[in-house]
Structure formats: structure tokens, C-alpha cells
Amino acid sequence: MASATQAGIIFCGVLIFLAGCASQPTTTPPPPAETISEPETPVTSSLNWTNPAAVKPFAPQPSRPVVPVVTIVFSNKVPVAVSNPTPVAMWTSLKGWAAAHKIGSPHRLPGLPVTSYAIGSKNGVMILEIGSREATWNGIEINLGFAPELIDGEVSLDGIDLQRNLEPLLCAPPLAFGTNRIIVLDPGHGGSNVGTHSVLDGRFEKEFTLDWAKRIKPLLETNGWTVFLTRTRDVYVTNLDRVVFAEAHHADLFVSLHFNSAAPDTKQAGLETYCITPTGMPSTLTRGYEDNWSENLPNNAFDAQNLQLALKLHSALLRAVGMEDRGVRRARFIGVLRGQNRPAILIEAGYLSNPAEARLIESPEYRQKLAEAVAEALR
Numbered sequence: 001m002a003s004a005t006q007a008g009i010i011f012c013g014v015l016i017f018l019a020g021c022a023s024q025p026t027t028t029p030p031p032p033a034e035t036i037s038e039p040e041t042p043v044t045s046s047l048n049w050t051n052p053a054a055v056k057p058f059a060p061q062p063s064r065p066v067v068p069v070v071t072i073v074f075s076n077k078v079p080v081a082v083s084n085p086t087p088v089a090m091w092t093s094l095k096g097w098a099a100a101h102k103i104g105s106p107h108r109l110p111g112l113p114v115t116s117y118a119i120g121s122k123n124g125v126m127i128l129e130i131g132s133r134e135a136t137w138n139g140i141e142i143n144l145g146f147a148p149e150l151i152d153g154e155v156s157l158d159g160i161d162l163q164r165n166l167e168p169l170l171c172a173p174p175l176a177f178g179t180n181r182i183i184v185l186d187p188g189h190g191g192s193n194v195g196t197h198s199v200l201d202g203r204f205e206k207e208f209t210l211d212w213a214k215r216i217k218p219l220l221e222t223n224g225w226t227v228f229l230t231r232t233r234d235v236y237v238t239n240l241d242r243v244v245f246a247e248a249h250h251a252d253l254f255v256s257l258h259f260n261s262a263a264p265d266t267k268q269a270g271l272e273t274y275c276i277t278p279t280g281m282p283s284t285l286t287r288g289y290e291d292n293w294s295e296n297l298p299n300n301a302f303d304a305q306n307l308q309l310a311l312k313l314h315s316a317l318l319r320a321v322g323m324e325d326r327g328v329r330r331a332r333f334i335g336v337l338r339g340q341n342r343p344a345i346l347i348e349a350g351y352l353s354n355p356a357e358a359r360l361i362e363s364p365e366y367r368q369k370l371a372e373a374v375a376e377a378l379r
């Protein structure tokens with residue numbers, strides 16, 4: 001992001017009038033294909049997670065496709081359709097939205113090459129750039145569905161961004177964890193699905209993801225979590241089985257653990273955290289898969305918590321190891337997230353194709369630091 005550093009500096013210095021929120025009704029080059037679990041056909045077909053007949057569009061709008069008014073969610077493991085509370089408005093003045101939500105008006109940030117605005121609440125500060133989908137939340141890179149525009153001199157956002165990006169961060173209560181909570185950790189790959197490999201010595205991603213998960217487990221258990229791993233040894237597990245495992249264990253959260261690759265590029269580095277793209281919004285990463293904006297997945301019922309969880313873990317990992325921030329991103333094709341009936345994210349904690357990061361990832365001490373960061377974020 002061109003101005004991420006500047007935005008971070010501005011974030012630290014900017015003075016915002018903070019106020020509580022009104023209560024609310026409830027193209028970067030893609031990494032190589034083996035690093036993120038792609039959807040397997042059964043994920044969308046065998047459990048009947050999408051029901052086109054149940055999807056009724058409201059009036060089409062000019063700049064994005066029709067958004068369904070029906071969401072498919074699970075109730076006692078049975079998919080059911082519920083109505084979305086309200087249709088999503090198109091371009092909306094940020095100032096007007098802020099006033100309606102009883103938070104301070106956006107402030108123009110002087111001295112930046114791109115016209116930028118800061119908007120804050122007691123939860124934190126978001127910085128938006130006119131014409132860019134990239135934004136920051138408390139200094140962490142996030143990705144909007146649509147670039148903000150100046151309309152009649154006022155910074156304006158698409159309604160889906162206000163509802164799915166700004167509201168959960170500026171207005172919703174921060175994510176909190178009660179006692180007796182259950183988490184499923186998902187060490188990526190396994191068995192014949194080796195994942196990517198280290199540029200240094202060819203060791204496989206599947207080995208490092210499993211070790212990372214095993215290091216997180218006791219730390220979380222100390223903090224009162226009940227922890228299950230989708231695999232505890234080097235075995236092949238389908239994406240669907242990982243989702244079914246989380247359902248069978250009544251998981252409150254699902255976190256999939258991966259390491260990245262940009263081979264043959266050895267320079268690319270940093271941390272990426274993914275959640276499912278909200279309905280009506282284009283994805284940050286599509287990797288050649290169809291990106292159907294009107295698709296309504298079970299996990300879309302958790303859009304707000306997904307974003308909050310992703311930011312919580314992403315910022316804790318950045319703080320712990322100082323990796324480059326490649327942002328919290330959205331993708332639709334990730335097989336282990338699509339059918340989840342709980343907040344669910346996927347972390348790509350550095351590049352095994354980058355010699356410096358591969359050396360770190362191969363170090364048990366470093367993986368322990370990554371594990372401690374995850375546990376700290378979920379305290």
C-alpha cells in the first residue's frame with residue numbers, strides 16, 4: 001500500500017474526537033496455488049449450502065451486482081434461510097453515516113499524496129484513501145470492497161463497506177471471549193497434500209503448520225480454551241472433513257494455519273490473514289476462481305466477527321514478530337472457510353519462498369513466538 005507507512009504515522013498523531021456509537025441493528029499478484037486450501041466440489045454441493053431458489057434479488061444497482069436478501073445459515077446443523085434485516089444502500093456520505101451512528105465526522109488528513117480521511121470511534125481509527133480499496137484500521141492494512149469516492153465534495157462509501165467493514169470495527173463491541181470456549185485449530189495440508197516448501201532445504205509447509213498448531217494448543221488450554229486440532233499427525237484431511245470436524249466439535253472459533261509462497265520470487269515477504277468475502281463485495285484475492293459477489297455462504301453470517309478476529313490475530317502476530325503487513329484480506333474460494341458456522345479465518349504467517357522468512361519459520365523458537373502471539377490474541 002503506497003501510503004501505509006504514512007497512514008500509520010498519521011494514525012499515531014491524528015487527533016480525533018471520539019464518541020460512542022449508536023446501537024446498531026443487528027490486485028496484488030496471487031500466491032501459488034498450493035498454499036491456500038481451495039474449495040473441493042463437495043464443500044458447496046454435498047451439504048446444500050447454497051440454495052439459488054431461496055435467493056431473491058432486490059432492485060439492481062448500477063455499480064455492483066444484485067445482493068440477495070436471503071442468507072443461508074445453520075440451525076442445529078440444518079441449513080435454513082433467514083432474511084437480511086435491511087437492503088444495503090449504495091454510495092453514502094461518510095459524514096452522514098457517521099452522524100447517524102453518533103461518531104465523529106471524518107477528518108481530511110493534510111500532507112499526504114493521496115486525498116485521505118480519518119474516522120474514529122472509541123474502538124480505534126480508520127484511514128481511507130479516495131480511489132483506493134486499501135485502508136488501515138489502527139495502523140493495520142485492511143481491504144475495502146470498493147474505493148471511496150468524492151461525490152459532491154463529500155467522501156462517500158459503498159453501503160456494503162459501511163455495513164461490513166466500518167460498522168464492525170467502529171461501532172460493534174470488540175470481540176470478547178467468555179469461558180469454556182472451544183476452538184478448532186487447522187494445521188494446513190498433511191499427508192500427500194504437502195503444501196509449499198522451504199526455498200532453503202525443501203522441507204514442507206505441512207510440517208511447520210502442524211508444529212505451530214501443537215505449540216498453540218497448550219498455551220490456549222492454559223487460558224481456559226478447549227482445543228481440537230483437525231489433524232495431529234502427518235495425514236491427508238479433505239477441506240470438507242476439516243469443516244465437518246469443526247461442526248462436530250461445536251467449535252466457537254476456527255483458525256487455519258498456513259505458510260505462504262511466491263516462488264520463484266524470493267523477495268515477497270510478510271503476513272496475510274484471510275476471511276470469507278461478504279456478500280455483495282469483490283474479493284481481494286480470487287486466484288482465477290469465479291468470484292460471485294452475490295454468493296451467500298454459511299460463513300457470511302459471521303462477517304463482522306471474522307473481520308474482528310482476523311484483525312485481532314493479525315495485529316498480535318505483527319506485534320510479536322515484526323513481519324511486513326500484507327493486510328487482512330477477503331477471498332471466497334477458500335474451502336476450509338466457506339461452510340464454517342462460526343467465526344473462521346486463515347493465516348499465512350510468512351513466505352517459505354523467501355530465504356530470510358524460511359529461516360525463521362524453520363526455527364522452533366520462532367514458531368513458539370508465533371504460537372504465543374495467537375494465544376495472547378485469544379486471551
Ligand SMILES: [Zn+2]
Nearest residue numbers: 035036188258
Ligand atoms: Zn498452505
